[in-house]
Amino acid sequence: MNLSTDMQQDMLRQRLQSLGLPAQTLCTAMKQHAARTDETGDIPSSFWEQVNVRALNLNLVPPEHGGDEGLWPLMQRVLLMEQLGYADPALALALPGPGLATPPLLALASKEQQRALFGRFQSDAPVWGGFAITEPDVGSDATALRTSARECSDGYVLNGTKCFITNGARADFVVTFATVDKGRGRFGVRAFAVDRRTPGFQVVRLEKMLGLRGSQLAVLSYADCLIPKENLLQRGDESRLHDAFSGAQSSWDYFRPVLSSVIVGSCARVRDELAEYLEAASPKAVRWRRLHVADMLSSISGKISAARLLCHKAAWRYEQGLPVSKDSSMAKAYASRIAMEIAEAILQTVGLEGLHDRPVFERFYRDAKAYDILEGTGDMQRLMVTRLHQRQGVEDGLLV
């Protein structure tokens, strides 16, 4: 990493400013609308009046399709998402743009497909993309998915159900993973861009969420959805086509550090709120109490710094074109675990009164559980890290 984080943050601020995305304005709007979004799951219309919608739409669009070059490197994105997570994690995940659909489009779609799909985000109204792999009976072992894609003369006919799809009801199109041959496991999996207007495609319901309500997880059903051949994501490169699952993996590799940064940002926010709350609650506290508070806050700060560094390491490796699955999983497993620990510590310290006085504590407690599950559970990340570590043998950088 050749730039200090402070310099990177300054560059990011300037970049956001030049983009018409003044970070301060965006974060203020997010903070202002966090409680309402949590209450209803909807983003209030007044939010859109305060922010530059087109710039948000283009946030995860690659530069060659209209996105901003300076925001494109994963390190910049990780810094940005920490800021947004600090403002409000649920809204950070609910903002418009292609979202999780970006990495599989980059990995699997042809240039024409990318042009057509990323082109949809050139709009002054909010536009979302979606990514659908999880099914009611298939979460952690995504290779066992059941949604079927039967080839026919006009394209493919999709049948199945997907669940927990972030922004699923808002999405203009959903990159949907389905199998053409269940017997072939991951090698039977294909990815399709499913337009929300496709006959047979239906948003069955929105999940009633404990936390991260703004991200509106949806259950989607596909009943004899006829998907034109040109919506099968393929570059004409057969090896990629036959391993569309690697497109999903590329999504996770890319997004785990991004999501972990949202988690880091939200941990930093509650740490700051906790410090302020405790200071206001007992400014003249006796020495032993001040020491106890300092011990807790510095321990929380240490964990946040460690989680942040894991995100930055994963982002850096990604930028260098190095294998990143282990680092991305480590960042995600660690960030979500410390979020749970911090949530517990806050609850123990501030009690019900504190939860009532600062709703952000209560929201954080609810969000922390979702952090552990989304983008693969903590258990799965730890298994993955261990497996990859054993396969890799020696820790990076060690000479023996």
Ligand SMILES: Cc1cc2nc3c(=O)[nH]c(=O)nc-3n(C[C@H](O)[C@H](O)[C@H](O)COP(=O)(O)OP(=O)(O)OC[C@H]3O[C@@H](n4cnc5c(N)ncnc54)[C@H](O)[C@@H]3O)c2cc1C
């Ligand atoms: C906020 C949020 C957003 C999400 N967004 C999306 C999205 O946009 N698109 C999408 O496709 N999905 C999305 N998901 C779904 C998410 O990826 C899955 O929930 C997750 O992969 C876990 O799958 P599951 O819920 O079926 O749990 P299961 O796989 O049923 O796991 C249940 C429990 O068993 C444990 N477990 C499972 N298998 C093993 C094993 N082999 N060894 C040890 N323990 C195991 C798990 O750790 C977990 O504790 C989202 C989820 C959340 C919470």
